[in-house]
Amino acid sequence: MTMRPENPAVISVSVGEPNVGDSPPPKTPSSKRWTRFILPTYTTLFILYLIIPIVVMIVFAFNTPSGRYNIKWEHASLDAWRNLFSYPDLSTSLKLSLEVAFVATIVATILGTFLGLALGRYRFRGAGAMSFVIFLAIASPEIVLGSSMLSMFVNARVPQGFVTILLAHIMFCISFVAITVRARVAGMDRSLEEAAGDLGADAKTTFIKVTLPIIMPGVIAGALLAFALSIDDFVITNFVAGSSTTFPLWVFGATRQGLPPQVNVMGTLLFTFGILIVGVQLLASRARARGDDKRLAQDKARLLAAQTS
Amino acid sequence: MFYTSLQSGFIGDFHFNWHFANYADAIKLHGDIYVRSLVYAGIVTALALVLAYPVAYWIAFYGGRRKSVFLFLLLLPFFVSFIIRTVQWQFLLADDGLILGPLKRIGLLPENYQVLSSATAVIAGITYNFLPFTALPLYVALERIDKRLVEAGKDLYATRFTTFRKVVWPLALPGVFAAFLLTFVPAVGDYVNAELLGGPSNHMIGNVIQSEFLTNLNYPLAAAMSFILMAALLIGATIYARALGTEDVTSGAVSA
Numbered sequence: 182m183t184m185r186p187e188n189p190a191v192i193s194v195s196v197g198e199p200n201v202g203d204s205p206p207p208k209t210p211s212s213k214r215w216t217r218f219i220l221p222t223y224t225t226l227f228i229l230y231l232i233i234p235i236v237v238m239i240v241f242a243f244n245t246p247s248g249r250y251n252i253k254w255e256h257a258s259l260d261a262w263r264n265l266f267s268y269p270d271l272s273t274s275l276k277l278s279l280e281v282a283f284v285a286t287i288v289a290t291i292l293g294t295f296l297g298l299a300l301g302r303y304r305f306r307g308a309g310a311m312s313f314v315i316f317l318a319i320a321s322p323e324i325v326l327g328s329s330m331l332s333m334f335v336n337a338r339v340p341q342g343f344v345t346i347l348l349a350h351i352m353f354c355i356s357f358v359a360i361t362v363r364a365r366v367a368g369m370d371r372s373l374e375e376a377a378g379d380l381g382a383d384a385k386t387t388f389i390k391v392t393l394p395i396i397m398p399g400v401i402a403g404a405l406l407a408f409a410l411s412i413d414d415f416v417i418t419n420f421v422a423g424s425s426t427t428f429p430l431w432v433f434g435a436t437r438q439g440l441p442p443q444v445n446v447m448g449t450l451l452f453t454f455g456i457l458i459v460g461v462q463l464l465a466s467r468a469r470a471r472g473d474d475k476r477l478a479q480d481k482a483r484l485l486a487a488q489t490s
Numbered sequence: 491m492f493y494t495s496l497q498s499g500f501i502g503d504f505h506f507n508w509h510f511a512n513y514a515d516a517i518k519l520h521g522d523i524y525v526r527s528l529v530y531a532g533i534v535t536a537l538a539l540v541l542a543y544p545v546a547y548w549i550a551f552y553g554g555r556r557k558s559v560f561l562f563l564l565l566l567p568f569f570v571s572f573i574i575r576t577v578q579w580q581f582l583l584a585d586d587g588l589i590l591g592p593l594k595r596i597g598l599l600p601e602n603y604q605v606l607s608s609a610t611a612v613i614a615g616i617t618y619n620f621l622p623f624t625a626l627p628l629y630v631a632l633e634r635i636d637k638r639l640v641e642a643g644k645d646l647y648a649t650r651f652t653t654f655r656k657v658v659w660p661l662a663l664p665g666v667f668a669a670f671l672l673t674f675v676p677a678v679g680d681y682v683n684a685e686l687l688g689g690p691s692n693h694m695i696g697n698v699i700q701s702e703f704l705t706n707l708n709y710p711l712a713a714a715m716s717f718i719l720m721a722a723l724l725i726g727a728t729i730y731a732r733a734l735g736t737e738d739v740t741s742g743a744v745s746a
Contacts, residue, residue, distance in 0.1 A: 234578035322679025455569040
């Protein structure tokens with residue numbers, strides 16, 4: 182709808198240079214038949230290309246490599262699944278990753294939600310600058326963020342380890358949560374909050390009973406994004422981790438000596454959990470939307486009935 | 491926290507003494523690597539745009555009710571760790587790996603042919619990793635186009651190509667810019683692909699910053715290098731954001 186003003190201009194351009202004479206309308210079925218399959222086939226290939234490494238990862242999780250390198254297919258077994266925790270370092274690193282991701286997600290979601298609310302709602306001094314900083318945090322390369330944070334921690338003499346990893350993860354997650362929440366706040370109907378105020382609710386009640394439920398999908402999406410980013414982050418963590426090792430750091434460090442299939446198993450498990458969570462989330466939001474539609478229809482029907490009677 | 495990390499993150503030296511020579515050193519020692527990083531990232535971005543545009547176009551215009559399924563498939567790689575994905579490519583492209591092995595056995599490729607530790611491998615790896623970042627903003631922009639405009643083009647006897655060139659392409663241009671930014675910027679700073687898939691001659695600026703920081707512990711030089719990279723990209727990004735509005739650029743990244 183924002184494009185309305187552009188419409189006449191664009192159309193007039195097409196009108197300006199008509200090529201009616203030489204080209205028939207492209208509806209002839211014979212010329213269309215084979216070209217019709219180009220794009221779908223290409224899209225399929227494209228998606229296959231994106232998925233190949235994932236498939237390889239999952240397939241080789243069932244491999245039983247004879248040497249240190251899990252490259253050649255030997256024979257299928259569940260060995261790696263049964264001895265999932267036979268590399269203590271790997272297990273600790275995964276545990277650290279999960280801990281950091283959980284704490285970082287919770288803190289970043291809370292802070293980011295308020296930031297997103299403030300940005301989506303109020304025009305305050307520095308709002309523009311704040312938006313720009315958020316934009317920078319997302320758009321600047323991770324290596325810059327990581328190295329600047331390391332400089333900061335070194336200058337402030339903070340020992341690198343769990344705390345620095347956590348602080349760094351919270352920092353880069355906040356901006357993603359804030360953006361997701363801001364989008365939700367921007368599309369929100371302000372009159373609902375005013376109505377709550379008119380009905381005598383104080384600011385706190387209005388926030389808990391009205392605002393929060395409305396922006397909740399944005400908050401959840403932001404939290405999921407934050408968790409995914411945190412658990413996967415390599416570059417920034419590599420800079421600030423000191424001697425601690427998270428899951429991606431361990432995997433990167435171990436590539437030289439060859440990765441055990443346990444890595445594939447853990448990757449597969451994380452992948453499956455991710456898909457499941459997003460799937461549940463999608464189904465829930467779809468069900469909610471359907472519920473809203475139904476309620477809306479019922480309300481309309483009731484209103485109509487009241488008017489006609 | 492943003493403010494401190496982004497704005498006061500760099501102090502040029504251990505003992506702060508306005509030691510600008512770090513910057514001169516950074517350019518003098520590693521100027522060629524900056525150039526290489528920019529060239530690689532440029533090729534990656536161009537490649538990714540060309541590869542992703544048709545897909546985004548098809549999903550946006552012909553995806554129908556399965557649009558969200560296709561989008562979900564595009565996002566699937568994000569559910570697997572970035573490192574693991576890159577390592578899988580390392581396996582796939584290995585000299586005797588799943589792809590080159592069979593091709594060599596049937597004689598299509600010479601025995602000593604290798605992809606790993608070459609510019610091709612690095613560029614292919616980065617392209618792979620950032621393709622979704624390219625595809626999504628393109629899709630968002632193409633999706634927003636009012637389909638009636640395309641029909642209007644047809645009604646006015648424009649060929650499909652003319653309709654695309656005169657209607658679709660200009661309207662989706664902001665998406666192309668957003669995709670460019672979201673691909674180019676992280677691609678310049680990437681060093682994981684160069685480390686895992688490339689050799690020493692393919693090192694990018696990220697590798698150097700990384701090793702100066704974490705191996706040589708030459709914080710001042712590394713900070714100067716990082717600052718140069720950031721400054722260069724920021725100037726570019728600011729011009730971009732000013733010209734297009736930050737909303738447009740960032741929304742592409744999130745509104746999937």
